[in-house]
Amino acid sequence: SQQGEEDPQALSIQEGENATMNCSYKTSINNLQWYRQNSGRGLVHLILIRSNEREKHSGRLRVTLDTSKKSSSLLITASRAADTASYFCATFRDSSYKLIFGSGTRLLVRP
């Protein structure tokens, strides 16, 4: 079953704008990961944030984690048309290495 929900389900922005997507999860976690999926393709790992971290940066990506609210956000700054994809958060179920994915946000960046 899915770990949680992401919002918005879909987001359409102009190139150059920032895109923010949110993820909520249900159980305690050790870390949370974000993945990108281009249409009809596999997943690419973007970033992992540990439960004792509040914010992490990687290039144009900024991820925050609020364990008290069981939520995370992914910010893509200065978006590009190539950022058009679906973005999923994921956590490990229990103490296993089984990834449970959020519902995903479909991002469209208009050139």
Next chain:
Amino acid sequence: GAVVSQHPSWVICKSGTSVKIECRSLDFQATTMFWYRQFPKQSLMLMATSNEGSKATYEQGVEKDKFLINHASLTLSTLTVTSAHPEDSSFYICSASGALAGGRGYEQYFGPGTRLTVT
């Protein structure tokens, strides 16, 4: 490094036939492989976990006799959809994890997916 391939990338089959999908780790030994299913505009749903040399562990609601998984070597896992029906049409994605030089054990590397259409 950490490349995972899937074959075929797409397949169309007739109802009642069986289809085999291969997942290979090309440059590392995958002690564990995972199989996911994804319907259009939906998230990935974990179907099963396979460890090399042992039986796969299926998620609740996934028919093990319908979706046969074999992980015969550290670089290959196969998913066979038996007696396929139109409702089995979906995007199937595998991922692999294993000890990589300098890597972290939890990382999963995803294949490009296989689109199955059952007519």
